[in-house]
Amino acid sequence: MSSSIDVQSCSECGFVQYPPREVCRSCLSSDLEWTTIEGTGELLSWTRLNHSFEAEFQQQLPWDIAQVKLDKVSCIIANLTIENPSVGMKVIIRQKGDCDNPQYFVVANE
Amino acid sequence: MSRSYQGVAVCVPQTVRYQRYSSHGAQYFFGTALRQLLSASGLQKSDVDGMSISSFTLAPDTGISVAEHLGIELRWLDQLILGGASGVVSLKRAARVVQNGDAEVVACMGADTCNPDSYANLMANFSDFSTFGVHAYGAGGPSAVFALATKQYMETHGVTREDFGRLCISQRQNARHNPNALLGDKELTMEAYLGARTVAEPLGLFDCVMPCAGAEAFLVMSEERARSLQLPYARIKAAEEGYNAHKDLDLPINGGWCNFREALYAEADAGPEDIQFLQSYDDYPVMVFRQLEDLGFCEYGGVVEYLEKTDLNVEGAGLAHNTSGGQLSSGQAGFAGGFLGVTEGLRQLTGQVLGCQIADARIGMVSGFGMVNYDRGLCSAAVILEAGESS
Numbered sequence: 001m002s003s004s005i006d007v008q009s010c011s012e013c014g015f016v017q018y019p020p021r022e023v024c025r026s027c028l029s030s031d032l033e034w035t036t037i038e039g040t041g042e043l044l045s046w047t048r049l050n051h052s053f054e055a056e057f058q059q060q061l062p063w064d065i066a067q068v069k070l071d072k073v074s075c076i077i078a079n080l081t082i083e084n085p086s087v088g089m090k091v092i093i094r095q096k097g098d099c100d101n102p103q104y105f106v107v108a109n110e
Numbered sequence: 111m112s113r114s115y116q117g118v119a120v121c122v123p124q125t126v127r128y129q130r131y132s133s134h135g136a137q138y139f140f141g142t143a144l145r146q147l148l149s150a151s152g153l154q155k156s157d158v159d160g161m162s163i164s165s166f167t168l169a170p171d172t173g174i175s176v177a178e179h180l181g182i183e184l185r186w187l188d189q190l191i192l193g194g195a196s197g198v199v200s201l202k203r204a205a206r207v208v209q210n211g212d213a214e215v216v217a218c219m220g221a222d223t224c225n226p227d228s229y230a231n232l233m234a235n236f237s238d239f240s241t242f243g244v245h246a247y248g249a250g251g252p253s254a255v256f257a258l259a260t261k262q263y264m265e266t267h268g269v270t271r272e273d274f275g276r277l278c279i280s281q282r283q284n285a286r287h288n289p290n291a292l293l294g295d296k297e298l299t300m301e302a303y304l305g306a307r308t309v310a311e312p313l314g315l316f317d318c319v320m321p322c323a324g325a326e327a328f329l330v331m332s333e334e335r336a337r338s339l340q341l342p343y344a345r346i347k348a349a350e351e352g353y354n355a356h357k358d359l360d361l362p363i364n365g366g367w368c369n370f371r372e373a374l375y376a377e378a379d380a381g382p383e384d385i386q387f388l389q390s391y392d393d394y395p396v397m398v399f400r401q402l403e404d405l406g407f408c409e410y411g412g413v414v415e416y417l418e419k420t421d422l423n424v425e426g427a428g429l430a431h432n433t434s435g436g437q438l439s440s441g442q443a444g445f446a447g448g449f450l451g452v453t454e455g456l457r458q459l460t461g462q463v464l465g466c467q468i469a470d471a472r473i474g475m476v477s478g479f480g481m482v483n484y485d486r487g488l489c490s491a492a493v494i495l496e497a498g499e500s501s
Binding site: 077 | 246247
């Protein structure tokens with residue numbers, strides 16, 4: 001798993017955005033490309049799911065997820081793999097899969 | 111240009127009895143709501159020339175399908191998909207339409223059915239962003255996102271589960287005489303609140319609204335028309351709506367009411383201290399806390415202190431809050447949940463309550479919030495209503 005992640009960036013103004021869109025959220029250009037950024041950031045919040053509408057997750061409950069703010073992108077929701085998480089801690093997001101269908105995992109930044 | 115809603119009456123609050131599940135489609139709930147509106151107002155179907163509808167479970171039908179299904183000819187039709195903000199926005203737009211003469215009588219209706227599959231299907235396909243960035247992590251549906259927001263709020267402001275529990279208990283007390291509240295006859299104790307099964311930490315079962323089927327509806331017409339029909343009505347002192355507020359902020363808890371709070375009170379020539387009741391959007395208790403802050407009832411981070419000195423009970427001397435018990439007690443009948451605050455506000459101001467009546471109701475506020483497409487609600491709205499002369 002890589003410790004950098006693929007996100008959309010605008011070829012015209014350089015704005016980086018998540019989730020991916022059809023146009024740039026800032027200048028509305030449709031000239032978008034994938035760019036690799038460092039997955040370092042801060043844990044905004046986390047929760048342990050005891051319920052899920054998704055059958056594949058229902059078998060794995062409880063399931064931890066987190067909301068992470070990266071330096072360049074805010075608010076990525078991701079799987080959480082830290083044993084004792086705390087709000088505000090430094091974390092790294094790792095990416096599994098390609099940019100069209102990524103799965104993000106939050107690990108401690110130690 | 112004046113922003114006044116002078117001359118407009120909002121009236122005939124109607125509720126199509128909530129059910130946990132229904133085998134009927136959404137059209138049944140729209141049809142029943144319209145029938146109740148006509149019966150309670152004395153109007154004929156041909157008198158209603160405008161319609162504003164909101165529903166999640168109507169698809170593939172749309173607003174125009176409702177007109178066809180119910181056999182009603184219209185001059186004006188609107189369909190609002192603004193989640194829990196839809197009721198306030200529906201009222202606001204219908205009022206302008208009546209003011210402008212584009213329609214004379216507008217039926218505003220929020221309705222949804224519910225069956226064991228409908229809610230999960232809705233959550234699985236709610237928006238592109240949620241499919242990509244939320245559903246893929248097992249977190250489809252609003253509870254996971256509001257669990258994240260709630261935990262963040264608790265850490266930031268030192269709020270405990272007991273603080274949220276007291277709010278939920280006060281709403282349940284307000285519901286105890288409301289026959290439409292599906293949980294109204296079930297007393298909620300702090301022990302039961304804290305001991306309920308966890309849905310997504312820190313949210314327990316009683317922090318989450320129960321999906322159900324039902325409808326809420328009301329009519330908008332001129333004051334003159336309402337008086338001639340001898341219908342008790344409410345007037346709109348001020349109303350505001352806003353979308354995608356705080357789009358650049360990291361904190362998903364932000365609601366957006368703060369962006370129009372000053373304009374709302376200025377237009378109404380009133381302040382929070384004048385408001386006798388607040389029907390807030392209570393999809394999760396943390397959002398009620400945020401509305402109390404954003405709408406100026408207390409300082410940011412000061413909700414717990416505010417609640418210690420303010421009685422939220424419908425029969426209390428403080429701020430009567432979610433006087434029907436709210437969605438946390440009634441259930442969330444899809445889009446009807448976004449209309450519940452409006453109909454309950456109208457019921458209080460026109461003396462047509464289902465449960466408890468607050469004493470001498472003259473002025474109140476209804477607040478709406480909705481559409482968590484990814485990590486935050488994107489629609490917010492609020493209206494200040496006052497009792498009309500004939501009420």
